Amino acid sequence: xxxxxxxxxxxxxxxxxxxxxxxxxxxxxxxxxxxxxxxxxxxxxxxxxxxxxxxxxxxxxxxxxxxxxxxxxxxxxxxxxxxxxxxxxxxxxxxxxxxxxxxxxxxxxxxxxxxxxxxxxxxxxxxxxxxxxxxxxxxxxxxxxxxxxxxxxxxxxxxxxxxxxxxxxxxxxxxxxxxxxxxxxxxxxxxxxxxxxxxxxxxxxxxxxxxxxxxxxxxxxxxxxxxxxxxxxxxxxxxxxxxxxxxxxxxxxxxxxxxxxxxxx
Numbered sequence: 001x002x003x004x005x006x007x008x009x010x011x012x013x014x015x016x017x018x019x020x021x022x023x024x025x026x027x028x029x030x031x032x033x034x035x036x037x038x039x040x041x042x043x044x045x046x047x048x049x050x051x052x053x054x055x056x057x058x059x060x061x062x063x064x065x066x067x068x069x070x071x072x073x074x075x076x077x078x079x080x081x082x083x084x085x086x087x088x089x090x091x092x093x094x095x096x097x098x099x100x101x102x103x104x105x106x107x108x109x110x111x112x113x114x115x116x117x118x119x120x121x122x123x124x125x126x127x128x129x130x131x132x133x134x135x136x137x138x139x140x141x142x143x144x145x146x147x148x149x150x151x152x153x154x155x156x157x158x159x160x161x162x163x164x165x166x167x168x169x170x171x172x173x174x175x176x177x178x179x180x181x182x183x184x185x186x187x188x189x190x191x192x193x194x195x196x197x198x199x200x201x202x203x204x205x206x207x208x209x210x211x212x213x214x215x216x217x218x219x220x221x222x223x224x225x226x227x228x229x230x231x232x233x234x235x236x237x238x239x240x241x242x243x244x245x246x247x248x249x250x251x252x253x254x255x256x257x258x259x260x261x262x263x264x265x
């Protein structure tokens with residue numbers, strides 16, 4: 001039986017790059033007094049084009065590193081890693097391990113009128129993880145998945161609110177809108193960084209499901225946030241530390257002070 005995370009144990013949040021900062025932000029809002037350790041595997045981003053075996057290996061290396069730092073819970077803040085590695089991580093680790101797909105799928109199944117669009121990386125789309133998860137909840141729901149790989153690069157480069165991002169979003173989303181979706185799942189944790197651009201393209205008739213928000217709500221129901229002094233958050237990256245610091249500072253609207261360069265494997 002997996003033990004519950006202790007109130008004082010940091011929660012580990014793992015992603016392939018900066019995308020998981022969307023999950024970090026929402027968890028920090030949900031648990032404002034809880035310490036978090038964020039690990040971005042920036043040396044090996046993106047995960048979305050890599051094989052499931054490679055993604056599982058990278059994910060296990062990241063989890064082991066965070067375990068050495070004493071985390072009491074692991075959030076796999078990467079849809080590709082969730083689809084490829086979550087069962088293996090849950091089997092190998094004796095702490096709670098939460099992925100981002102099931103919470104987002106549940107929210108989509110509850111909100112939709114019958115037709116859900118999912119945009120994600122190539123790896124997540126090929127796994128059909130969202131289709132399986134949504135239809136396990138409501139078999140009558142039609143799910144249309146589409147890869148939107150350039151969104152990752154746009155988020156990583158800080159181009160989320162540019163005319164380039166708008167044009168790319170129009171190209172990616174047009175087939176889903178033509179198919180009549182009423183709900184859109186942002187099936188990559190990079191994509192909420194482009195949320196305002198995506199919302200502009202899809203309009204107010206399509207409900208957006210942000211897997212970062214739904215995952216944070218799932219964590220909030222499990223972890224008790226005990227009031228204490230301002231928590232110390234730690235950020236770890238495997239490459240390009242100063243670039244991460246710049247992007248993270250802009251996105252989180254706070255200075256990134258505790259940033260370390262680490263090696264996995």
